[in-house]
Amino acid sequence: MSKLAEFKAFYGRIEDLKQSSSLLSWDQNVYMPEGAHETRAQQLATLNSVIHELMTSNRMKDFLAALSKENFAEESDEGRLLARASRNVEQASKLPAEFVETLTLQRSRAVSTWLKARAQNNFKLFEEDLTKIFDLVRQQADYLGYDSHPYDALHDQYEMGSTVAELKPMFAELREETVKLLKVLGEAKQIDNGLMHQAYSIDRQREVSEDVARLIGYDFQHGRLDPTVHPFAQDISKYDVRITTKYMENWFASSFFGTIHEVGHALYEQGIADKYHRTPLGTAVSLGVHESQSRLYENMVGRSQSFWQGYYPSLQKHFPENLAEVSLADFYRAINKVEPSLIRIEADEVTYNMHILVRFELELALLEGNLKVADLPEAWNEKYQRYLGITPPNDAQGCLQDVHWSEGIIGYFPTYTLGNLMSVQLFEAAQRAYPNIVEDMKKGEFDNLLGWLRETIHQHGSKYTPAELVTKATGQALTAKPYIQYLNQKFKSVYGIQ
């Protein structure tokens, strides 16, 4: 066996353990009995510590040292595989064990304080623990290392290579243009989406979710769809990518668009090249690219006029009591209603990024020391008023709404907006390659779209950085312009504005 083959066998075992850990997480969120939380945490801690031991073992270091002498071409699969493995090992080695323990402890403390603070709508309760979290992640950034901004070190864990220096101007442009668009839309005739809030049979929602998942390409032979409270996609391996959705009787959009969103994530994982299975390249490259796939399917497909020209008759057949008398045009408008609101996860396509930008700017200010945790609620409310024209009536609906910060997850939020920006830039490139993609949707055909995404994005796993992937796929670096143009075009048309 060659040294490389030996290394792959060794690394493959680590991937097997990671896959096992993923299954434990999936189960924890879907079917685990309530009384098993403590033992599950213990099982996961042990699995992850075994993984960490193997990642930072001498055997690993010896392999990487020996293989670095074999001079694989940098751009070859082998070269990229070893580079990615080295990066993973380096990342795993950077944080001292005691620091990880302190952070883990503080996280679980902060989550429980946050739950209480949110329930009691009392930010003061959370202030001390959140301050500690920010102190710790500043230290974490130092351990991880960065060139120009500590935020880069944190953000890089979720979006390799992306930096504050790049995000700031791109997000500023997006913010200005979105605020402008929101003003225009706010002055137009508003949309009544009451038809979305009627009672839709849960059983038939389930049928429709499965149907649309299959239609757009989700492979049930290598996945499954289950109901949960908080929807997610979880890859165990590329051969077992599971999705969940939330069925709400009076808001069928929850299950429908939620399913399409998670299918977008799942198609990425299911499409990674077989040859990367059990290697460091066998996973999605970043959260931003992941989100680009889910948002592309949710919005460019699921909320498009063409898709519904094809699918609406079928939806009407499933819900005649709700939709028999509703025209396609009215339905299309209803699913695309824009309205500034307080809660991120309920936001529409236009306002969604404003929720992210508020968080990004506040994370930066907190990390830089330009904002004190004590002043966070006020800063939050001020930004919501400025960007969205509304002020949270309380902190539970304001800066206490997300779990991320209590979990020490800082630098993650921007990936949602990066995903949105990528989704349009990619979709337009796909249309250039296959000009019929939009027409195909009217006929319920999605093969060319999926084929193009497989070719340009999915198959590559972690071989390329997010920036390389986007540039290779679309011919240019990521910018906010296509997205801004898309929003303006689509929503001015939806709102009947010239």
Add this chain to the structure above:
Amino acid sequence: MSKLAEFKAFYGRIEDLKQSSSLLSWDQNVYMPEGAHETRAQQLATLNSVIHELMTSNRMKDFLAALSKENFAEESDEGRLLARASRNVEQASKLPAEFVETLTLQRSRAVSTWLKARAQNNFKLFEEDLTKIFDLVRQQADYLGYDSHPYDALHDQYEMGSTVAELKPMFAELREETVKLLKVLGEAKQIDNGLMHQAYSIDRQREVSEDVARLIGYDFQHGRLDPTVHPFAQDISKYDVRITTKYMENWFASSFFGTIHEVGHALYEQGIADKYHRTPLGTAVSLGVHESQSRLYENMVGRSQSFWQGYYPSLQKHFPENLAEVSLADFYRAINKVEPSLIRIEADEVTYNMHILVRFELELALLEGNLKVADLPEAWNEKYQRYLGITPPNDAQGCLQDVHWSEGIIGYFPTYTLGNLMSVQLFEAAQRAYPNIVEDMKKGEFDNLLGWLRETIHQHGSKYTPAELVTKATGQALTAKPYIQYLNQKFKSVYGIQ
């Protein structure tokens, strides 16, 4: 930290990995997508090899050597814990890695040949692979070591301390008495159990299964009930013990008695003392003792007159269209119909052990070299004729019906009958301790029964050997007599024989 505490922390991690492996198995049998079989096998192989490495590591040996000097009292928890750990380590060390690989390979080959042979009803296809399996398990017995019979080495893996020398006379007595009883019952007026084969609503079967599970003590906070093709109970840990059942529209006994059977298994695991969690004592001691719990609940409870005096009105309410006009007496007779049949897993209480004894006797003869694999079908059919008075029309319904042998699982079958024998001996001891147990069932009360089993069996986990447990709990060593007496008494009464 004391050396013992350090050791427990070390061993606890191995238990965490075993628990993870159990969850992977559960998922594989319940919810895993079809296309994930190969990766699941790989994940399990890696997990189990990590467990094996830790079990046979120098660190483990050093711990055991150091702790052996601390002279814990043999009967103390600590003494037993270390003895059990040593035994586990010894067992894990006995089989050379290449042998395990050869056996694993041959098993998977044999299973696939067996599937084909059964489907085509062609024993010849299976002959070569089964011959190899028996060659390998004979070698396995040599590696494991034994005093007087190679079968003991294999059987001991499932039933610690049990031997051919003990089984043979006990089983011979059981066989003779059962053949006698079957003759008597065969001459009596036969029971018509047509009412069991009507259509029972699956949804209501599900309600009833959950209801009866809860009623007899299953803790849904630490478990769950799912539908499967092949019902089983799987402990992840004592805090997460899951059961499955099979819902058949025209045979509601499948889900009802199947659920009670699996609940019996689960109560054992859920009842192990908290202090043994993540230690070598934190699991059920043997398959025989396990089966005694499932059979006690299935038969002494679930098929008893007293239970149905309490529960029948509720069942009638669930299935009025099937049972409103059926008397309790007729129902009770129907669920206790005795009839020699070909398929083990469909057998009634009286004939069930005959299926086991056939397999036990044939395993012995094959292992001793007194029977050639080529002659197995003939030997099988001859025994079925002799003990049950029927001859399989083909090998698919004969010696090809079970998966066990193709999987190299030899020495396992007797544990089913050991469980049956124990179940009655234990139930009678429980009645001596709590004379009202049978009366309680009429009132839907099961606490004293469960309390007694918790006290005498469940809590002890693997602290005592099966023989010790039975003797401590019942005041005498295991014998076939109580069971034979129980069968005679119950079934002569069911069949109206003096």
